[in-house]
Amino acid sequence: MLIPCLRARAWFADPGLKLELRTPASLQWDEHGGTFVLKVVDLEVPESGAADAEPGLNLAMLLTPAEALSRGLKEFAARHELPLTPPSGPELAETALLAACHVPGKNLFIFAEAPALVATRRGGTVELMVTGNFQARRVPCRETDLIIHLSKAAMARLVAFVLSQVRGD
DSSP: OEEEEEEEEEEETTTTEEEEOSSOEEEEEEEETTEEEEEEEOOBOOSOOOOOSSSEEEEEEEOOSHHHHHHHHHHHHHHTTOOOOOOSSSEEEEEOSEEEEEEGGGTEEEEEESOEEEEEEETTEEEEEEEOOOEEEEOOOSSOEEEEEEOHHHHHHHHHHHHHHHHTO
């Protein structure tokens, strides 16, 4: 499933690197072997790597067109047998399995295991903030991307949260 992504940024204090999406793109939602994956590609390393307030990842998903997005979320949930239990509050806090970025120009894989993910509504978007203890490893990679891995239970709650925001619940 693809959801319009207005913003994707990452800031890592070590190695002092910033990534960002220059133009709106799509946030891909998928499943691989029981792990759910959120992924944005085509991030760029800006010349100015000025620090954000806190190291981590920040994404903004557009909540329109509401009807198509609502239908897509319901189909995604049905296909993966995700229960759509209404969220209990105005934000969602989860522990992800992994959050990472690949940076081919520097042969870096920057990752955090068990990072904190917080989803909140900001106007016509749902913003995802991911923070954790990010580490860098040198590995060959082909595309600059940002990925978040979620368990089935966490993905079910995220789908239900985003669907409730689309509906305006």
